[in-house]
Amino acid sequence: MSSNPRYAEIRTSSPQYWGLLSLFALIAIIGIAAAHHMDVEGHHITGMNNQIVWGLPHVFAIFLIVAASGALNLASLASVFGKYEYKPLARFSAVLAIALLVGGLAILLLDLGRPDRLIVAMTHYNFKSIFAWNIILYSGFVVIVLAYLWLMMEQRLQHWSRPAGMLALAWRLSLTTGTGSIFGFLVAREAYDSALLAPLFIVMSFAFGLAVFTLLLLLSFRLDRRELDGSHLQRLRRLLGLFVMAILYFVALFHLTKLYGTQNHAFERFILLEGGVYTGLFWIVQIGFGSLLPLLLVFAPRWRDSVPGLVLACALVIVGAFAQLYVIIVGGQAFPLNIFPGYLVESSFFDGAIGSYAPSPWEVMLGLGGVASALLIALLCLRVLPILPQQLTPEQH
Amino acid sequence: MSTDLDDTELQSSRRRFMQAAGALAATVVVPGVLLYQTGQSANAGERTPRWGLLIDTNALSEADVDACVQACQREHGWHSEDGSRTDAQWIRKVRLSDKQNGHQRVLPMMCQHCAEPPCVDVCPTGASFKRADGIVLVNKHTCIGCRYCMMACPYQARSFIHEPLRDQLPVAPRGKGTVESCTLCVHRVDRDGANAVPACAEAVNRNDRKAILFGDLNDPDSEISQRLRSVGTTRLRADLGVDPGVSYQGL
Numbered sequence: 001m002s003s004n005p006r007y008a009e010i011r012t013s014s015p016q017y018w019g020l021l022s023l024f025a026l027i028a029i030i031g032i033a034a035a036h037h038m039d040v041e042g043h044h045i046t047g048m049n050n051q052i053v054w055g056l057p058h059v060f061a062i063f064l065i066v067a068a069s070g071a072l073n074l075a076s077l078a079s080v081f082g083k084y085e086y087k088p089l090a091r092f093s094a095v096l097a098i099a100l101l102v103g104g105l106a107i108l109l110l111d112l113g114r115p116d117r118l119i120v121a122m123t124h125y126n127f128k129s130i131f132a133w134n135i136i137l138y139s140g141f142v143v144i145v146l147a148y149l150w151l152m153m154e155q156r157l158q159h160w161s162r163p164a165g166m167l168a169l170a171w172r173l174s175l176t177t178g179t180g181s182i183f184g185f186l187v188a189r190e191a192y193d194s195a196l197l198a199p200l201f202i203v204m205s206f207a208f209g210l211a212v213f214t215l216l217l218l219l220s221f222r223l224d225r226r227e228l229d230g231s232h233l234q235r236l237r238r239l240l241g242l243f244v245m246a247i248l249y250f251v252a253l254f255h256l257t258k259l260y261g262t263q264n265h266a267f268e269r270f271i272l273l274e275g276g277v278y279t280g281l282f283w284i285v286q287i288g289f290g291s292l293l294p295l296l297l298v299f300a301p302r303w304r305d306s307v308p309g310l311v312l313a314c315a316l317v318i319v320g321a322f323a324q325l326y327v328i329i330v331g332g333q334a335f336p337l338n339i340f341p342g343y344l345v346e347s348s349f350f351d352g353a354i355g356s357y358a359p360s361p362w363e364v365m366l367g368l369g370g371v372a373s374a375l376l377i378a379l380l381c382l383r384v385l386p387i388l389p390q391q392l393t394p395e396q397h
Numbered sequence: 398m399s400t401d402l403d404d405t406e407l408q409s410s411r412r413r414f415m416q417a418a419g420a421l422a423a424t425v426v427v428p429g430v431l432l433y434q435t436g437q438s439a440n441a442g443e444r445t446p447r448w449g450l451l452i453d454t455n456a457l458s459e460a461d462v463d464a465c466v467q468a469c470q471r472e473h474g475w476h477s478e479d480g481s482r483t484d485a486q487w488i489r490k491v492r493l494s495d496k497q498n499g500h501q502r503v504l505p506m507m508c509q510h511c512a513e514p515p516c517v518d519v520c521p522t523g524a525s526f527k528r529a530d531g532i533v534l535v536n537k538h539t540c541i542g543c544r545y546c547m548m549a550c551p552y553q554a555r556s557f558i559h560e561p562l563r564d565q566l567p568v569a570p571r572g573k574g575t576v577e578s579c580t581l582c583v584h585r586v587d588r589d590g591a592n593a594v595p596a597c598a599e600a601v602n603r604n605d606r607k608a609i610l611f612g613d614l615n616d617p618d619s620e621i622s623q624r625l626r627s628v629g630t631t632r633l634r635a636d637l638g639v640d641p642g643v644s645y646q647g648l
Contacts, residue, residue, distance in 0.1 A: 042573050044559035049482035053544040053557060113542015113557060113574030120539050124522040131521035131545050188515065188551030188637060337553050339506075339633055343493040347506070348477065349486045349553065356482065 005088040007386035010224040017223050017379070024376040031369010034362045035110035043113065046363050051355040052333045057111040059325045060367030063208065064104030064374055065138070065179055066201055067321075069172040070209015071096040072145065073239070075152075076172075079165025085235065089217065091387035094149040096213055096378050097172075098142055103374025105138055107366060130181050137175045144168050153386070176205045183328065190267040191332030196257065200250040207243035208321045210236065211314040216375075218311060220382050227391040230305065237310050241298035244291050244317060251287075251324075270335050270354070271327065278331035281323040290320010330357055446591065446613040447512070447531035448581055449642035450598070451621050451630065454504045456608035461601045462490040465505045465609070468600035472582065473569035485556035487579045488597055493648075502648065505597060505609075507579035508533055508554040509633060509641035516546035516555065525576075531614075531642050532581045540575040547576060551634045552641075554578045581611075581642075591619065614642065 010017070038046060048055040075090035075097075077083040109115055125132045148164040151157045180201030186192040214236050221228045255272065258264040271278055294313040296303075303309035334355035339345070345352030382388055457465075469488045470476060477484040488507040494500070514533045516525045524540035527533050535546075535555075547555045555578040562571055568584040571577055582595035591613055594602070598609035612621030630644040 039574075042560040043557065044481075044483040049559070050484070050486070050547070050556050051482060051553070053547045113544070113576075114540065114572075117539070117541045120522055121541050124524075124539055126517075126520055126523040128518050129521045129545070131519060131543065135521060182545075185519075186549055188549065188634065333548070337551065339552055340491075340493055342496055343502075344496055345491060345493055347489050347491040348480060349489040349506075350482065351489075351491055351506070351553065 005389040007091065007388060008390050009384060009386055010220060010382045010388060012224045014223060021376065021379055024372040024379065027372035028369050028376055031366050031372065032110070034365035034369065035115070038362050038366070039115060046360045047358045049357070051350050052330060052357040054329055054333065055357055056359040056363040057107050057366050058329050059322060060370050061104045061107035061111070062179060062329065063321055063325055064100045064107070064370060066176060066205040067208040067212050068097045068100035068104060068141070069176045070205035070207065071100055071213050072168060072172050073206055073210055074213065075148070076165060076169045079162050080169050088389035088392060091149060091152055092217065093213060094145050094152065095381045095385070095387050096216060098145050099374045099377035099381065100212065101138060101141060102377060103370040106373055107370035110366060130178060130185055134178045134182065137171070137178045141171055141175050144171050173202060176202045183332070188337065189332065190264055190338065191335050194254060194257065196250060196254045200247070200254060203243060203246040203250055204321065204324070207240065207247055207317055210240050210243060211317040214240070215311065215314045216378060218307070220388055226388070227393060229392050229394045231394050232392045233307065233310055237298050237304070237313070240313060240317065241295055244294055248291050267335050271331055275331060275334070278327050278334065282327050285323035286320045286327060289316050290323055294320070444615055445529050447615045447642065448586060449510065449531065449612065449614040449621060449644070450595070451610040451624055451644050451646060452504060453608050453646040454502050455647035456606055457503065457505070457601060459490070459503045461608060462503050462505050464600040465597035466490060468596040472596035474564060474566035475571070483559035485558060485577060487556070487577070504645060504648070506552065507643070508581070509552050509643045510581055511642065512640035513638065515549040515551065515639060519545045519549040521545065530586070532583050532586065534580055534583065535576050535578065537570055537572045537575050542574040542576065544576060551637055551639065
């Protein structure tokens, strides 16, 4: 086992740090203003409607929540799986997990029809609702990861960080299972109704969380001009490739399972062939730019050692993540419910018709506001807490 | 020292205390228990109704279904004039055409008041609820507007209120930012019981022909139960096992 790395707050007074901080604060405030406007005017100013009831805010929120769970990857690898080479990154990994979750929850809350009734959501529980479980899973995650972070940072209590890490790992797997099951348990919708969505969301969390983590790690080291050895990046790069392949595996399995039964052919034809924007997002952005291109960047000998290559791979994984969640959440609702099998259906409520949805600027602002809040929290924590190793040299592992 | 004596006194006083406390507890609890039992036995004789609808699509013309929709709008004060995707629709006209032979049907579609309602299962706060008599409603005071019930409903029966409301009616309180759907005219049911006639049924039923029949599915002698026994009916998405309270004849 390596000697304990030394941690320090980032001490930079660079204009970049303050510039980023101000930018994120501004975007967060714009997000809150947009949410307030939606609250006053009602949701008719958004693109969401009675057929597509969840839209872009949910894509952003679920991205952040899923990435939050995955951001804890490196802490888990160090504490639970004994991969001590990841230990220097464990603290930042935990802080980022909390920041991303808080950002995601803020979006979910502010998109509610009645965000003022948060207290109702916290005092009235229907325990058969997977949503109610998630409220407990999300708040529990914050508490557990905070405790875990504290045990990692308090020298005298470090021996407790392993059990805390195990609890945090079990909890975050439950959290992503719960998030995937929000969709997986919707038995009446052909786009969902699959237990595979839970493991799919787990592997998505691994990749999305790692991509966000890697980008922010590189950013913060650069901001504070700290030394970062390439060997650390190599490990992150290989992990990212592995996780992206795991997503591809579960996506293929999900669609093959649906394709096997004739009853789901119409849905699969919609997503894979005739769904317009959803089909394009699936094949071009999610599979092409979000999966295959990052795999090439990560594994092809030509880019294997390039830091810009890794940055690009991470950014592409995140772009692909948004496309994937958009196809799952919005595309899944756009495909009409099959209430009358064997009939062509038509009504003033758009029965039998492909749902239509165009994100409004308000939703974009709210979503970006959530992302900015998460980044703001992470940047502030980096400044006030010793969570980042002073350097990551080859000798340390 | 007289510790022994003290102990005896102490035990005796403790015994007296326990007796008094026991008597007090019995005095307080027993009447409650008796009242509870009386209440239970009073209910035991009555069967809880389960309200449902039988919709005869053969007896409904396109104009009839339009009349159902308009009657519901008048009764509850919801509007859907401009056909916007954000407008609430508690009941809607659905036009069906058989893919194989082109046979056409028109029917009214609304909340199916399931015995196992998915909207109630998924609601995080319990705002979506089913009354003892089977009517599925939304508690407007605890609905947080998350729309998960709309995701879970197999019938697309629910609407989210996207805009501020005006001119609400006392029988149907509504609220921006919450979800709503057909109430089975619960205000009429609570007033008239088994004799209630929901607004949609009132709009299309004639003396000789009840195109939409309301009644107690749990009462084997009710008109609806007798007709359900004698004619072939369909419950939508019966494969999901949610046991809808609405049946369609002629589908």
